[in-house]
Amino acid sequence: MRIGLFIPCFMNELYPEASMATLKVLENLGLDVEYPTNQTCCGQPMANTGCAHEAGELAKRFLKIFKDYDYIVAPSGSCVAMVRENYAQFLEGEDGFEHLKTHTYELVEFLHDVIKPTNMNASFPYKVGIHNSCHGHRELGMASMSERNLPAFSKIQKILELVDDIEFVTLKRNDECCGFGGTFCVSEDAMSAAMGIDRVNDHLSAGAEIMTGIDMSCLMHMQGIIDRKKLPIKTMHIAQILAGEQ
Amino acid sequence: MGHPEKAAKFIADNERMHWHDKALWFVRQKRDIAAHGLDEWEELRRVASEIKTHTIDKLDFYLEEFEKNAKEKGIQVHWAKDAKEHNEIVLKILLARGAKKLVKSKSMLTEECHLNPFLEENGIEVIDTDLGERIVQLRDEAPSHIVLPAIHLKKEDVGKTFEKFLKTEKDNCDPTYLTRAARKHLREKFLNAEASLTGVNFGIAQTGGVVVCTNEGNADLGASLPKLHIASMGIEKIIPRLKDLSIFTRLLARSATGQPITSYTSHFHAPIEGGEMHVIIVDNGRSDIIANEDFKQSLHCIRCGACINTCPVYRRSGGHSYGYTIPGPIGSTLGASKDLRTNKTLPFACTLCASCSNVCPSKIKLHNQLYKHRQSVVAAGLLGAKKHTILKVATWVMKHPALLDFTGLMARKIVPKLPRSILYSKANIWGKERELPKFPENSFKELYKARKK
Numbered sequence: 157m158r159i160g161l162f163i164p165c166f167m168n169e170l171y172p173e174a175s176m177a178t179l180k181v182l183e184n185l186g187l188d189v190e191y192p193t194n195q196t197c198c199g200q201p202m203a204n205t206g207c208a209h210e211a212g213e214l215a216k217r218f219l220k221i222f223k224d225y226d227y228i229v230a231p232s233g234s235c236v237a238m239v240r241e242n243y244a245q246f247l248e249g250e251d252g253f254e255h256l257k258t259h260t261y262e263l264v265e266f267l268h269d270v271i272k273p274t275n276m277n278a279s280f281p282y283k284v285g286i287h288n289s290c291h292g293h294r295e296l297g298m299a300s301m302s303e304r305n306l307p308a309f310s311k312i313q314k315i316l317e318l319v320d321d322i323e324f325v326t327l328k329r330n331d332e333c334c335g336f337g338g339t340f341c342v343s344e345d346a347m348s349a350a351m352g353i354d355r356v357n358d359h360l361s362a363g364a365e366i367m368t369g370i371d372m373s374c375l376m377h378m379q380g381i382i383d384r385k386k387l388p389i390k391t392m393h394i395a396q397i398l399a400g401e402q
Numbered sequence: 403m404g405h406p407e408k409a410a411k412f413i414a415d416n417e418r419m420h421w422h423d424k425a426l427w428f429v430r431q432k433r434d435i436a437a438h439g440l441d442e443w444e445e446l447r448r449v450a451s452e453i454k455t456h457t458i459d460k461l462d463f464y465l466e467e468f469e470k471n472a473k474e475k476g477i478q479v480h481w482a483k484d485a486k487e488h489n490e491i492v493l494k495i496l497l498a499r500g501a502k503k504l505v506k507s508k509s510m511l512t513e514e515c516h517l518n519p520f521l522e523e524n525g526i527e528v529i530d531t532d533l534g535e536r537i538v539q540l541r542d543e544a545p546s547h548i549v550l551p552a553i554h555l556k557k558e559d560v561g562k563t564f565e566k567f568l569k570t571e572k573d574n575c576d577p578t579y580l581t582r583a584a585r586k587h588l589r590e591k592f593l594n595a596e597a598s599l600t601g602v603n604f605g606i607a608q609t610g611g612v613v614v615c616t617n618e619g620n621a622d623l624g625a626s627l628p629k630l631h632i633a634s635m636g637i638e639k640i641i642p643r644l645k646d647l648s649i650f651t652r653l654l655a656r657s658a659t660g661q662p663i664t665s666y667t668s669h670f671h672a673p674i675e676g677g678e679m680h681v682i683i684v685d686n687g688r689s690d691i692i693a694n695e696d697f698k699q700s701l702h703c704i705r706c707g708a709c710i711n712t713c714p715v716y717r718r719s720g721g722h723s724y725g726y727t728i729p730g731p732i733g734s735t736l737g738a739s740k741d742l743r744t745n746k747t748l749p750f751a752c753t754l755c756a757s758c759s760n761v762c763p764s765k766i767k768l769h770n771q772l773y774k775h776r777q778s779v780v781a782a783g784l785l786g787a788k789k790h791t792i793l794k795v796a797t798w799v800m801k802h803p804a805l806l807d808f809t810g811l812m813a814r815k816i817v818p819k820l821p822r823s824i825l826y827s828k829a830n831i832w833g834k835e836r837e838l839p840k841f842p843e844n845s846f847k848e849l850y851k852a853r854k855k
Contacts, residue, residue, distance in 0.1 A: 165800065168846045169810040170839050175846035191850050196800040202793050204754060206776030206785060210797035217801060242773075290755035302434060303712065303760035305443035329427070333714045337753030342831040343789075344751065346410035349835035350419065350718050351753075380836030 159189045160225030162260070164232045165197040167372050173401075174372055174393035178231040178263055181398045185273055189229075192221050200238040204338040212246035219243075223252030227270065228260040231395045233292020233370045234338075236262045241295050262292055263395055264370055268311040273318060278400035281321040285364030286312055287355070287378070287391075288331040289371035298370065302331050312370065312394065319397060325362035332358075336377040352381045360389050367391045404747030409719035418556075423717040425553060430711045432660025433761070440656070450649050451765035454702035457640055458692060464607040464640045465683060471610025472681055475672045480682045485515035488684045492517060492599065492632060493524055495680055499630050501526075501596035507614065507621035508532040509601030510548050510705060511634050511684060514727045517599075529591045531620040533584055540567045546721025548728055549658045549707035554720050588620070598624030600670075602635035603704070604650060605681070608643045611671035612681060615654060615664040622668050629677035633670065637688050638701040650704055653763035657706035691739050696774045700735045702764040709758035709768055715751055724748060731758035731768040738775040746784040749775035807847065814841045 159182060163175045182189045199214030218239070222228045230236050239260045247253040267273055288310075292298040299310035316322055335341070335351025342348075356378050359367045367389060369375055375391040382389055392401075413419050437443050457464055469479045482488035488511075496504065504526055506512065518528045518539070530539045534551035538544065540563050545551030552560070561575030570583045600621045604613040612633050614621040625631040641647060655661040673679035692698045710716050710730030721729035726737035726745055734748035749772045758768040779785055799806050817825065818841050826833040844852075 163846055165806070169813070170842065172842050172844055172846040172849050176849060179850070191847070193847055193851065194803045196803055196806050197796075199797075199800075202797055204773070204776070205789065205793055206749075206778070206780035207790065207793045207797070208777045208780065210793055213797060214800055290753065290757075294756035294760060301757075301760050303437075303757055305438045305440070331757075333753045333755035333757070335714065335753060337755075339789075340750065340753050344406045344409060344715070345831045345834055346406070346413045347715055347718060347751075348753075350413045351714055352836070354420075354423075376839050377836065380832070380838065383837035384835060 157188060157226045159187055160222045160228045161189050161191040162195065162198075162222065162228050162230035162235065163191065164230065164235045164372065166376075167231065170376070171372050171393065174231060174395055177393065177395040177399035177401060178229075181263065181267075181276075181395055182229065184277070184399070185267075185271055187271070190225075195221050198235045198238050200235055200242075201338050203238060203242055204340075208245070211242075215243050215246040216250075219247055219250060219252060219256055222260075223256050226259065227266065228256065229263055229266045230260070231263045231370065231393060232372065233262045233289050233296055233298060234373065236260055236265075237291040237295035262296055262298070262370055264312050264315050265292075265296060265298060267315050267398075276315075276318040276398050276400070278318075278398060279320040280397050280402060282365045283323045283325050283363055284316070284397075285325045285327060285359035285362055285367045286310070286316070287334065287359070287367050287369035287374055288312070289369050289374045290331075290333050292370045293331055299331070316368075316394070316397065322397075325359070325364045327358050327362050329358055334374045334378055336374045338373070341377055348377070349381065352378050353385075356381055356387060356389065360387060364389060368394045368397055370394050405719070405723055405725070405751040406747060408723035408725070409715070409751070412719045412723055419718055421556070422554065422720055426711045426717045429550070429659060430708075430761075433657055433708055433711065434660075436656035436660040436662065440652070446649060446653055447763055447765050450653055450704075450763055451702060453641060453646050453649065454764050455699075457642055458638065458698060458701050461637060461640065461692065464642055465637060467607040468605050468610055468640055469683075471608065473610070475610050476679070477610065477672065478678065478680045480680060482682055482684045482686070484686045485684075488515045488634065488682055488686065489517050489520040491682050492634070493521060493526070495630070495632055496521075496526055496597055499597065499678070501628070501630055503527045503529075503591075503594055503596045505529050505531050505591055505595040505598045505624040505628070506535075507598070507600045507616060507624055508535055508551070509599065509634055510545075510728060511601055511636050511686075512599065513545060514686065515634075515684070517634075529588070529595070531588050531591065531618075531624055532616070533581065533618060536584060536588065537563060544722065544727070546729065547707060547710060548705050554722065592623050592627055595624065595628045597628050597630040597632065599632045599634060600625060602633050602639050602681070603654070604647055605635050605640045606644055606647060607640055609671060611669055613647060614668045614670065615651070615666065616668070617659075617661075617665045619666045622666055625668070625670060626674060629674065631670065631673065631677065632680045632682065634682045634684060636684050636686070638703070654704055654706050657708040657761070657763040687740050691736075694739070697735060697739050697771055699766050700732065700739065700768075700771060702766050703732050703736075704764055706763055708761045708763065712757045712761045713752075714755065714757070715753065719751070724751065731772065732766070735768060735771040735775060738772075738778070742775075742778055742782055743784060746779050749773075749779060807845070810845050814843065814845070817841045
């Protein structure tokens with residue numbers, strides 16, 4: 157099984173630790189992982205801003221780079237959702253697209269659905285709040301949504317439960333958006349910040365020491381707020397917890 | 403002013419913004435309890451969506467069936483292709499009976515058609531009789547929500563409004579006191595009314611009757627006291643059979659407010675004794691939406707407002723920030739379909755969180771529609787040259803990995819050395835309320851390559 161590691165462009169530039177942790181998590185499980193170094197961006201910022209032509213160009217590029225891997229795994233729910241939910245408009249019928257669409261996974265989802273590890277050899281003795289980032293949550297179905305009347309589950313919590321000593325806090329609003337929203341964070345900057353502050357405060361009042369999640373973009377936005385307001389809480393990408401970092 | 407600017411103004415009053423957010427979140431939670439209390443909830447949504455899909459696909463057939471059956475019951479049926487025609491038909495019916503005093507129950511369609519100002523210009527007294535609608539009417543405001551028209555107002559605001567217009571006691575904002583004052587005021591209006599106008603929640607093709615759901619009973623009182631009743635109905639309100647109605651009534655009130663059913667579900671299937679009943683079937687752009695595969699599902703809407711209550715953007719920006727008759731996710735898609743140029747910021751007043759699509763009782767994929775509308779905005783050249791250029795340049799860079807690597811390298815070298823005054827200048831919108839991430843020494847790719855050696 158050859159896995160193509162898909163690292164969101166901004167994570168490659170700004171979050172090498174979380175990216176490296178993703179690689180480590182997969183390698184620690186004995187998997188054969190390769191990072192194709194000519195990858196750049198999946199096109200999500202363009203697509204979410206309505207620039208279909210530009211997004212289409214990047215989608216075609218992405219397909220060429222990743223289509224020959226057995227699985228494509230990324231530490232991001234929203235980038236994976238872009239491939240699975242939104243690429244069809246640009247790539248329907250293209251050679252390899254069906255495989256790409258059905259074999260691109262978010263890291264935690266890949267562990268939960270495909271690899272099914274029983275132990276992570278990691279300990280994390282902190283109180284953790286899970287940020288259910290929307291695209292992973294509602295597009296990929298990482299956990300049951302508060303809107304729906306379906307059986308409760310959380311792939312994220314289930315995988316995190318494999319980590320020793322971890323404690324979870326209960327939030328008032330379990331799956332409310334943090335307001336990052338891609339280019340929304342600058343086109344509606346006041347709204348974006350207001351939503352982010354509310355989300356951080358929910359975790360703070362629930363007693364969380366660490367906010368974690370599968371999307372670095374949401375965490376980057378909320379860490380920016382935490383740093384500005386000097387709040388006693390930290391964000392950490394889930395891959396780093398799973399890789400045994402503390 | 404587009405949505406971002408109006409939202410920023412709403413957010414600037416932090417206390418009030420959070421009060422608004424909590425009020426609507428409370429409604430959303432009530433909805434959750436009601437929805438999660440029905441084992442068959444998801445099944446109901448599925449069936450509702452299928453009925454709507456079927457009906458919209460055969461709308462001409464069901465509308466004609468409705469017309470035929472309504473006429474047989476003595477209801478007069480009119481067709482209006484747009485707002486102007488609708489308003490003129492209403493006026494004509496009123497003038498033909500010499501009716502000068504009209505009581506109205508809630509109808510978002512008449513808001514959409516701007517009926518009130520048109521009738522007032524023509525010498526008709528129009529009184530909105532839904533309490534929330536009456537409050538905003540007195541204040542000369544538009545409703546800020548389709549189910550809770552005055553949700554943007556606190557009881558103190560209502561107290562002041564009533565003090566001015568209904569001569570209530572100074573500074574008395576006790577809700578019961580104010581409600582009684584409104585009741586007394588409206589009772590007089592009902593008794594003197596010469597005609598009534600109601601909206602329509604459901605038009606039943608099989609029976610030729612219309613169903614109106616209210617909590618205040620104001621539609622019933624209006625339709626029963628004067629001898630003339632006009633019901634304005636959008637073409638998408640049709641359902642095929644009487645038995646389909648229960649699917650929607652079970653979903654509607656639960657989704658809207660968490661009630662199992664509205665206090666009144668009134669069936670109007672004939673004029674009252676000695677009276678007249680008219681139904682005006684209104685298109686006003688709906689056919690154009692049906693013709694567009696990407697957006698026709700927006701006509702599944704039963705106007706419950708659940709997508710509005712759940713929308714984290716709506717809750718923090720208020721209904722007036724949208725500048726369209728209907729706010730929130732459903733309003734943003736309908737507004738963009740109606741007039742993209744005027745409403746070009748609405749598809750972007752959304753993080754694509756998809757809560758709306760999952761709360762919607764008739765399963766409209768609202769966030770997908772807003773995503774698609776963004777492409778229409780770009781195609782129409784309405785995104786703004788600056789934004790579009792930035793994304794074009796970014797795409798070009800993304801097609802050249804070496805260039806991206808170089809850009810990233812330079813940024814990681816330069817940014818940490820910049821003084822704060824430059825780094826957090828006005829141009830840095832991100833940095834207005836957020837710190838930038840700490841730029842690392844190396845990219846992941848650099849570390850990956852080094853490790854491989």
